[in-house]
Each structure stands twice: as structure tokens, then as C-alpha cells.
Amino acid sequence: MTALLFDVLLALMLTVLAWRVVTTRELLQSVVLFIAYGLLMAIAWTRLDAPDIALAEAAIGAGLMGVLLLDTAGELRRRHGWRSEGGDDDTA
Amino acid sequence: MTRHDATLRRRRRRALLRVRIVVAGAGALALALLLVAAVLELPEGPLGLAEEAAAQLAHTGVDHAVTAVLLNYRSYDTWLEVGVLLLAVMAIFALRGGAHLENVRPAPRRDPLLTWLTRLLIPMLTLTAGYLLWLGKFAPGGAFQAGVVLGAAGAMLRLSGTPSLDRIGDVAIRILLAVGFLAFLVAAVATRLAGLDMLELPPGRAGDIILMVETLATISIATTCAVLVMAMPGAESPPAIAAKDVRKEART
């Protein structure tokens, strides 16, 4: 029962994080939430008896993907300043 | 007059956007319901190849089923996936206009804390990667995990401003990138020449062949991951950006 509760909690957090990644206005916040999503996904893999995938996901979701996204976000900020980053989401 | 037009246009765009959100939301919700219904209707019982994979495990040369699938049962898939990684790097090089990494933008100022952390973590990450690679024979681990960890180490070197892959020259980089794909290619040709099916590993030597191919694939995957981070296009063409920024300023 405790394990099931944990699974439900994890599933709920994954869903909420995915929703926030997609709908948050601030780009940088979205990136950070996405990194958190990757880390929680790694926990989900271990819960599903897939330690191989959990190992890769921990390195990719938290490490490489985060570096790529944060670097791109930083590049945008370097070119435009915060102004366009906050305003880029007017269309959504 | 023009200001009125602009307001009108903006209002119309907002309305269109709202329509788009509502339609997309309704569509996604409907799809979610359909998918949930489909999941609940899934046929019972074992659907996969778990038993088949376990039955032949003794002949694969490794004791871990996932590694066996990756490098023995379905090594053709893995070969092509290593090829996809190579293609992604080639595409990024094409965007940059070359495989040389010397002109990546100057790394950030060196930070004593970051330097200390790098000194501490890089050996540990390298050790972890080697351990994971060796572990793949009988436990969760293997080429992809090890390659990704090593690639993360490369990304960290880049972030801390330590010279690494960007100093070894483009020929060396190309070799490191291609070596995993070539290892699979050599294995495929060798098995054909030996009269076997393509990538059909003889049970006696499968373990050694897999370890060899896996090691080379790890090197390629690690280099790929590190180069993906290092070779992001952008800041190395400042004149064009400056000109465009001026244009943008003039427009607004």
C-alpha cells in the first residue's frame, strides 16, 4: 500500500511537472522544471525495475539535457536581455 | 490610424490564439481519454519476449538481459542508433560549418570553487563510467550509461573552462566520434566473412567481442554527448548578430 501510494504520488508529480513545463510563462522556470521532471523520471524507472534506464536518465535528464537547455536559454538572454525572454510567451 | 490597425491586429491574434488553445486542449483531452480507454482494454498476459530472451541468455556471452538485447540479439538496432548519434553530430557540424571546436566561444572565467569541484568530480565520473561499462556484462550498466556519464564529464569540463576535446584537433574528434560505428561495422563484416549471419556472434567469443564493441561505442557516445554540448552554434558569428540586432532595434 505504501509503495502504491508512493507510485501515485510520483505519477501525480510527474503529471503536474509536465503540465507546468508546458504552461509556465517564464522560460527559465520551465527549463528548471523540465530538469526536475527528468530526475523524477529516473526515480520512476527504478520503480519500474529498469535500473539501466534510470542510470542513463539521471545523467541525461539532469546533466546533459539541462546543460543544453540552460545554455540555449542563456544564449537568448545574452542576445536580448530578460525582456524578450519574459515576453516570448505572449503568444501562448 | 496605424495604431488602431495594430491594436485590431493584436486583438485578432489574441482571439485566434485563444481558439488554438481551446481546440488543442479539447483535442489533447479527447486523445487522453482514448488512450486511457485503450490502456484499460490492453490484452492480458505476457506480450513481450521476456521468456525468449531469458532462454538464450547463456549463449550471448553476457549475463545481463538488457546488454544481451542491445549487443547481441538486436545489435543491428544498436548499430544504427550509434549511427543516428553520429548523424546528429554531423548535422550540428554542418550548421557550424566544420568539425573544429577551437572557435567555440571562450569559456566563462575560471571560478576557484568550480575548478576544485571539477578536479574532484572528473576522476570520479571517469571511474564511474569505466565501472558502469564493465558492469554491463552482468548487471545494469553498459555502453550507453557509461558513455552518457563520460559525456556529462566532458560537458562539465567545458562549463568549468578546462580545455578538453576542443584542443585535440578535428581529425582526432572525427576518429573518436566514428569509432563506435566502425566497431559495429567491423564486427558485421567479420561475422559475414566468417560465414555467419551478419552480427551473429559465436557463443564462445561473444563476450570478448561485445566488450570490445561496447568499449569503442562508449568512447563514441561520450564524445558525441560532449560535442553536442560544446558545438552548439550561436555566439561565434557576432557580426551577423550585431547587424540584426541593429535592425531589430530600428524596427521596434
Added chain:
Amino acid sequence: MTLLSCGYMSVCFGVASAAGAATPETPVLTSHLVYMLTACLLFCIGLFGLITRGHLMRNVMSLNVMGGGVFLFLVAVARRDAGESGPDPVPHAMTLTGIVVALAASAFALALARRIHSITGEMRLEPGDDNS
């Protein structure tokens, strides 16, 4: 948070029992079912984001959220059908390579987006979309 998770759980129970009404045997809410349903939701959330957001980085992240849903579903099915020799290794291997390939594809997509940005000055495909 606990309240929310209780709500989520009851929704899952409701869905499972609704399905049980159709099938003869009594439904059990198992953890792999939770993950399978979550996978569907993640896929649709990612799809929603992909359609509604114009920003290219958002599109990359939405695609990754969608991909996470697909991978989660594959592995959850493998977990459901686990025999005495453990879960099916084939979906695991597919997901493992899939994650690495998704990383490479995302990196390429980001590189293209940055290129677009350095040429047009906008991080989106339709020019003028951000004038509003």
C-alpha cells in the same frame, strides 16, 4: 499534496473500477497501471504544449515530455508482463537507446533553433508572432 495524491488515486481507482465494470474480473489498481495511465497523460500534455506554444525551446521540451510518456508506457508494459526472469529486456533496451537518441535529436533541434534565432532574431518559426 497528500490531498491531491488522494484525489489522483481515487481518480485512478474510479477509472480502474469503471473498466472493471466492463471486464468480469475485479480491477486492481497496480503500480504499473498507474504509470501506464500517467504515460497517456504525459503524452497528451506534451502534445498540447507542442501545439499551443510557439517558442522553439518550448517545442523541444514538449517533445521530450511526449517522449517521456512513450518510454514510460513501454517500460510499464514490460513491468506488467514481468515473469520470473524479470521484466522484458527488449523494451528496456529500446527505451535506453531511445533516450540517448532523443538527447541527440533535441540537441540538433536546439542547434537549429539557435541558428534560426541568429538569422531571424526570433525563437519561433512564424515571423511576427511575437509582435503581440
